[in-house]
Amino acid sequence: MHDIKGRTWMIHLRSAARLCFATTILAGSLSAQEAAVVAQNAWARPPAASRNMTGMFVVLENHSGEKRSVVGGSSDVAEKVELHEMKNEGGMMRMSPVSRIDIPANGKTELKPGGLHIMLFGLKGKHVEGDTFSVTLKLDNGETVPVKATFRQPPVQ
Amino acid sequence: MRQFLMCLVAFACVSCSRAIHEQLPVLPIGADFALTDHNGQRFELSSLRGKAVLIFFGYSSCPDACPTTLSKLSSVYRHLGSEAKRVKTLYISVDPDRDTPEALKADLANFQIDALGLTGAKADIDKVVKEYGASYEIVPLPGSAAKYSVAHSTTLYALDTAGRVRITFPYEATVAQIVSGLQRILDAKSD
Numbered sequence: 001m002h003d004i005k006g007r008t009w010m011i012h013l014r015s016a017a018r019l020c021f022a023t024t025i026l027a028g029s030l031s032a033q034e035a036a037v038v039a040q041n042a043w044a045r046p047p048a049a050s051r052n053m054t055g056m057f058v059v060l061e062n063h064s065g066e067k068r069s070v071v072g073g074s075s076d077v078a079e080k081v082e083l084h085e086m087k088n089e090g091g092m093m094r095m096s097p098v099s100r101i102d103i104p105a106n107g108k109t110e111l112k113p114g115g116l117h118i119m120l121f122g123l124k125g126k127h128v129e130g131d132t133f134s135v136t137l138k139l140d141n142g143e144t145v146p147v148k149a150t151f152r153q154p155p156v157q
Numbered sequence: 158m159r160q161f162l163m164c165l166v167a168f169a170c171v172s173c174s175r176a177i178h179e180q181l182p183v184l185p186i187g188a189d190f191a192l193t194d195h196n197g198q199r200f201e202l203s204s205l206r207g208k209a210v211l212i213f214f215g216y217s218s219c220p221d222a223c224p225t226t227l228s229k230l231s232s233v234y235r236h237l238g239s240e241a242k243r244v245k246t247l248y249i250s251v252d253p254d255r256d257t258p259e260a261l262k263a264d265l266a267n268f269q270i271d272a273l274g275l276t277g278a279k280a281d282i283d284k285v286v287k288e289y290g291a292s293y294e295i296v297p298l299p300g301s302a303a304k305y306s307v308a309h310s311t312t313l314y315a316l317d318t319a320g321r322v323r324i325t326f327p328y329e330a331t332v333a334q335i336v337s338g339l340q341r342i343l344d345a346k347s348d
Contacts, residue, residue, distance in 0.1 A: 048260075048267050049266065051263075051264070053218065084220070091311060091328065092311075093221075093222040093308060093309060095306040097298060097301045121302035153267075
């Protein structure tokens, strides 16, 4: 009798453990899916042999109801990551650092040539077309956004 | 009869096209100059007589505008097909402190384009900048790893086979517009 009871308990315990495990996996995947800001289509031009810098372009989507801002970043291939903006002022191209890049609530900000971009300075190693790299962007609320990017040339109109 | 009419229409189109070519104005900017090319050799613009020439000003640390222009021009060369060998591009640095001939050569290596990177003494570059009505400004960037950037005009100058500026393209000009402009220059009778 005790044996049957003990076996039943063991079965309950195993089921509970499986349920806990499944719940943990599900919660993990949900939290990944529900990250407030997601990076899409990230790319950078392959740097010339003489350059140790390049600009990265990316689409940042904000799936939350609050405005978020990118305030910094780091990368596995660069010594320094900065936020920059290119402006065409009457035919003069000006590049300057910016302190933040805003992403509207439930909206997106596209970083593209001729505008906002992420500058990677002090590139480590040699990078050619097709190579991939990682960047981590830091948000104003302390969260981070993982970015997987590819070195490639942009399409020309 | 039908063939005759088609020939007549074709002739009318060619005549019309020639009239358009002749209307390309000679712009009151530009002049011959001499600088150092990306192989470290003295370069004179006059050595390119007989070719159409594209000129733009930039610098090899330029993160965006200059690579975009070079990508666009690579596409222009592809679209020109066999005519591409009649076009030379000159990429004049406005950052001679950082742009050695080697740096410009490496910069151009990423693009499929018949171009020469040009650099030189600041005074010589400034003279060319002034003659073409271009402009640039060194902008210190304290706190940035870039140290400084170079704000610069982005006009693309198209010279005819006699070295005269015939068309200026804004930064936004498309590949099709540049190809069309070059074909007008190449098709024009030298006068």
